[in-house]
Amino acid sequence: MDLIANLSLGFSVAFTPINLMYAFFGCVLGTLIGVLPGIGPVATIAMLLPATYALPPVSALIMLAGIYYGSQYGGSTTAILVNLPGESSSVVTCIDGYQMARKGRAGPALAAAGLGSFFAGSVGTLIIAAFAPPLTELAFKFGPAEYFALMVLGLIGAVVLASGSLLKAVGMIVLGLLLGLIGTDVNSGVARFSFDVPELTDGIGFVVIAMGVFGYGEIISNLSQPEHEREVFTAKVSGLFPTKQDFKDMAPAVLRGTALGSALGILPGGGALLSAFAAYTLEKKIKGRPGEVPFGQGNIRGVAAPESANNAGSQTSFIPLLTLGIPPNAVMALMVGAMTIHNIQPGPQVMTSNPELFWGLIASMWIGNAMLVILNLPLIGIWIKL
Numbered sequence: 001m002d003l004i005a006n007l008s009l010g011f012s013v014a015f016t017p018i019n020l021m022y023a024f025f026g027c028v029l030g031t032l033i034g035v036l037p038g039i040g041p042v043a044t045i046a047m048l049l050p051a052t053y054a055l056p057p058v059s060a061l062i063m064l065a066g067i068y069y070g071s072q073y074g075g076s077t078t079a080i081l082v083n084l085p086g087e088s089s090s091v092v093t094c095i096d097g098y099q100m101a102r103k104g105r106a107g108p109a110l111a112a113a114g115l116g117s118f119f120a121g122s123v124g125t126l127i128i129a130a131f132a133p134p135l136t137e138l139a140f141k142f143g144p145a146e147y148f149a150l151m152v153l154g155l156i157g158a159v160v161l162a163s164g165s166l167l168k169a170v171g172m173i174v175l176g177l178l179l180g181l182i183g184t185d186v187n188s189g190v191a192r193f194s195f196d197v198p199e200l201t202d203g204i205g206f207v208v209i210a211m212g213v214f215g216y217g218e219i220i221s222n223l224s225q226p227e228h229e230r231e232v233f234t235a236k237v238s239g240l241f242p243t244k245q246d247f248k249d250m251a252p253a254v255l256r257g258t259a260l261g262s263a264l265g266i267l268p269g270g271g272a273l274l275s276a277f278a279a280y281t282l283e284k285k286i287k288g289r290p291g292e293v294p295f296g297q298g299n300i301r302g303v304a305a306p307e308s309a310n311n312a313g314s315q316t317s318f319i320p321l322l323t324l325g326i327p328p329n330a331v332m333a334l335m336v337g338a339m340t341i342h343n344i345q346p347g348p349q350v351m352t353s354n355p356e357l358f359w360g361l362i363a364s365m366w367i368g369n370a371m372l373v374i375l376n377l378p379l380i381g382i383w384i385k386l
Helices: 001-014 017-035 040-054 057-081 088-102 105-138 142-163 168-179 198-202 206-223 244-265 272-287 301-316 317-325 330-341 349-353 354-377 380-386
Strands: none
Touching: 001 017, 001 105, 001 354, 017 057, 017 354, 040 057, 040 330, 040 380, 057 088, 057 105, 057 301, 057 330, 057 354, 088 105, 088 272, 088 301, 105 301, 105 354, 142 168, 168 317, 206 380, 244 272, 244 301, 272 301, 301 317, 317 330, 317 349, 317 354, 349 354
């Protein structure tokens, strides 16, 4: 009964005209940011933080949250259509989403991403509302040993994901670790492998590498062909929505991706990116039906699962922020900044001292997810034309 009373309070706050307007603005801006490769929600929220001074605290946080989970929707669009991940968590979507687009199935791929994201986002929000305190206690039990094991699992997962030579896969992982060492040491503050280049002291951005590996390689390869042989896959698009068989294939993948993303989103450093990679790895391990398209060649499960996982992960990453005041990722750290601007101390006391803010933000996530699916599905035809 407490949950119902709290949610009714939240919806009464979220359904005010000003909060609906800021939720809509955040969702639209987030989608656009997701569609534009390389920008991402971190830079956008950082730029908009000063603008939140003049806003009521609830409206400010509703808008910033809308930008965050809206970018998870938008990031899949360019990943599917042009093999450029708009968001780092959409990198995995490129693998099968782009192959679907090349076969004229960009519509079903975008619809699978949109519907999966909506379902996962709604479930993630429900989990925040119902299980935030106990789930945070579970996340607290993760110490250095567990995080080390999780990182090793991620690296093993990367080997499993790789197709072809095992030696090349291990080599690329080592190269990735070496690239990850560039930047400033967290403990000592000493610059590592920056070679006195100021731009390298912040490290090498993941999206920058992803765009270089996935996007520009594809563009250069395409431009190197004679003009009459260049690939313009959008001319072959037919049928904007998934078939009955597509729905049968993607439904269990969406459920698995949602469950995995909801769990990993709670862990600091997990969030959308780890959730998407883990969900894709899991789908590759699960035996498909006879005659199913292989992974890497346009399997709809390879789009639905990671897109569901990254949205569920982005929603549940609010749990440690709202209940402990601990930001699990860079975007949540900026949300702490937004709360501090409005003299709100993030942590367990927010739920009791400022219930309108806590439950209003949670209710706005449901409204925002509904806005995003209504915005995105009708726009599939427009994205394909673009």
